[in-house]
Amino acid sequence: MRRTALALATVTACALASPALASPPPPSAGAWEPAPSQPWEVAAGERCDVAVRGEPLVDEVVRRVLSRHPDGSPKDVAYKGDLVVRVTATATGAFHDADASGSALVRYGTDGSQSWYVSGPVLVGIAEGKGNLPRGLYIVDGVYRMEISSDGHKSVTMAHGSRTDLCARIAGARP
Template structure:
């Protein structure tokens, strides 16, 4: 097993987990795909555990794990795809709004136009990777191994 995956699994073991439900979401045409998109969890068993806090008590490092399947739908045509986003993540939250993700497995990630290292779109990123989100929202994806699945193409 890769060291990062072993570390992530070790950090996500144990108790203290609480539900971390995902809310349904909508994006207008052009924001992520050329058409309007609706996302709706159809399986959501995600839990989280706060591992460290900032001096003000806000969460600094949080582990997430659990089954998550999101139905991604083209609201114009009704075409949909059930995306498995059941990865495990260790997220460090900066006090400036930035985030650093260490991920094992699939996660659904959206990129705005000129908003990161992938073109505008919705993706299932699977494998071992990090995702840095700047305070301005720019996303930098660094893959150690894995794949990227373009969801806009699946529901076009």
């Protein structure tokens, strides 16, 4: 309950800090709908030194489209719900179950860029030279903003929080 209240307060604060989001969403804003995560794999060296697979164990994430671009594509979307992802080193079977149950307000640019206003943990993957964090897989937890450029560069700006290096977690873990 406390996490939900904090998440709603953060999303509200972020919305009020952005002039385009200061007014309430239009009456045509959609209802909450499932936003399932898909299993994924990355080769050794892309995020971690070893090949890694991720698969949702718990996925109750929902989204609500708050506004749309003139072409009808989503512009501002709120996300919330429980998400636990098992991150596994494919060669050894070592794994870590990562809580990525944060809440976010995401603004999608027409050029493919994204601005995330987040409260709570989210799983973030960074490619070599494509972020202000080193290459890796992280659980970033707290209150923060993440900018993703149209070419995939990620910049995380923390207001308060921490990050957990999942590559390190599975490197030393036993299956």
